[in-house]
Amino acid sequence: MAAQEKMQQVLDWAVAEVGIPGIVVEARDGDRTWFGTAGVADVKTGGRRRPGEYVHTGSSGKTFTAAAILALEAEGKLSLDDTVNKWLPGVLDVNGYDGNKITIRHLLSNTSGLFSTGLAPELAQRYATRAEFVKHRGDEVTTEDLLKLAVSQPPVAEPGERFEYSNGGFYIAGAIIEKVTGNSYAEEVERRVIRPLGLTNTFVRPSQDAGYPDPHPRAYSNLFYKDGTDVAAVTAENWESMIEEPGLAPLDVTEFNTSWSWSAGNVVSTTGDMIRFVNAMASGNLLPSAQHREMWTTVSTPDYWMPHARYGLGIIEFDKEAMGGRTLRGLGGSFWGHFFFAAGTLDGKHAFAMHANTEWKSWDVAFRLMEAEFGFTIGV
Template identity: 75%
Template sequence: MADNAGREKLQRVLDWAVAEVGVPGIVAEVRDANGTWFGTAGVADIRTGRRRQPGEHVHTGSSGKAFTAATMLALEAEGRLSIEDPVNAWLPGVLDVNGYDGDKITIRHLLSNTSGLFVTGLAPELAHRYLTRSSFVKHRFDDFTIDDMLRLAVSQPPVGEPGERFAYSNGGFHLAGAIIEKVTGNSYAEEVEHRVTRPLGLTDTYVRPAQETVYPDPHPRAYSKLFFKDGVDPAAVTPENWESLIEDPGLEPLDVTEFNSSGGWSAGNVVSTTGDMIRFINALASGSLLPPAQHRAMWTTVSTEGGHWMPHARYGLGLFEFDKAAMGGRTLRGVGGSLWGSWSFAVGTPDGEHTIAVHTNTEWRTWDLMFKIIEAEFGPIGG
């Protein structure tokens, strides 16, 4: 448990995020043996100055991947499938294009981002739609079908053999969502509700319907600077150089609150609150949602080194665990995600007794913010 001085440190980090990092508004909710603490800095609405508040509905981005993995593992526990099943067992032929082999790529590969699928976010079709401010405004209400997403998943050649390396691919989770629907005969959203949100009592959490472009109240406005400079060729964007191609940080943010996020689907289109996300990661971290075998599978992690992803972390099935050495000898587990106008993460101890959930109403800006928050709440970090 962090003492009062620790919470003062945490509040200073929230204030720093607004003053120095350029975050419009940030919230942090902490739950431990002594109850709940809630802190905020900045605003929910730049125009009105409205402050952020507890219970806001926010987009959790790629945290939705953990909902997909948990649903899939619940199906495995019932004997409906195995995560060692090849994709072709459930979606025959879908992966047998462009150099992929659906007999070799398994559900586990999809959920651990080790399938060899390319980084879906770099698909030229997506880049052309959302690369610059002007293209985002033009395409912000475009609707994606499941067939669209499965086609995008294999629209570029593999980046490796199945199991060879970590590469963060939304397409793998779209395939997983399609398998969930094939196995159950129900929609992905229905299965997440049945197997995750309802059992955990996550009353403010849901998979966002494809055509929904607004959030329930209360919610913050969402602001983005996640755009490339005018004239950037989408084909030239790589995991190595994309940060250098981002537009001038001095430009005013674009209000992206109203936005069709259907392209996230089973790779990340869950709306939730910080309180619900604490309950969610506590259940996954501690093993209270899944049987022991599936819990072990979820937390069997792979290296993310060379994957141009979050530092000091290994990837499980839809979630992450920090390297103990980097966290001062502690084991910390979490989920997180970012998209236009939203960045969130929830991190806690494996026993579910000490957890923090954070949200900014703009996308990821720097890993320093996450690690400063973790250090303020859990104590010194670094190997």
């Protein structure tokens, strides 16, 4: 069976069995290109999904942040081993953190010891239930707000001790980019990543924006806690048990101010542009060799975060043995109304990108697409 046919079967399964309203995949293998879709872009009109849609890429934006930092290092403007206090004195010296011990490398590898920012009660309370989401969906937050949020809970580990996925580390990295350059985070990502790679349909979403350019799909979410959930009791291990029961109609969350994502993942793009981006990151077509090696110096991750994966600097490398003996590299992200994932080979010639207009439901979607496109069965 051809890869395209296998991919289409996965898309159809994702809509029929996983509960995704609409999903798209774009794949490139040398000169071969393919675009597939299943489901709808709009559940009210029944409009189909189509090529060239602008979508939110979620935490894929972390890779843009890491690439911008590494480009600055290549120019001698900073070092990954610089402490946070060198650039942002005192920002981390609260609530048990030590800005003289946490480095930029720690921030980008999620080994800083910062707690999982997405579980902060201040953030969870704002979007925890459907009613609260509707009330706060237009809220705009500032960089100062985000830096405070990053240290609003005590450390979960010593710097370098272990992996803990934390948006807060990337907020701090974004602020360091601005301090070092004197320019905005968005300007530096545009200058050092987007423009050099010719990503003409990619941008860091302005903090005041809550919509998307056309064409774009509607976004739908069931990512809400049950009524009465104590958000302070939610952890990285138990959050799934707190989610509202299945069967409720999804909420249309298309218009949503995502300024709280900022340098932790607020990039809007297309599947075509993101294939070019993941290929460049996987193969080293953007960064000098020294910085490319640093990006791909990886740490282990817990299975509850993502199975078969190690984490570099803002990016993922999959276990070679589990991936049929080949090295695959990727990026992705999920939040209200969006699930984005892309993966490619080391030579930068074979990759795919997918987007679902609802949040992550299961890693099976991404893994089945990898199996179909790259022609292997994932090992246990």
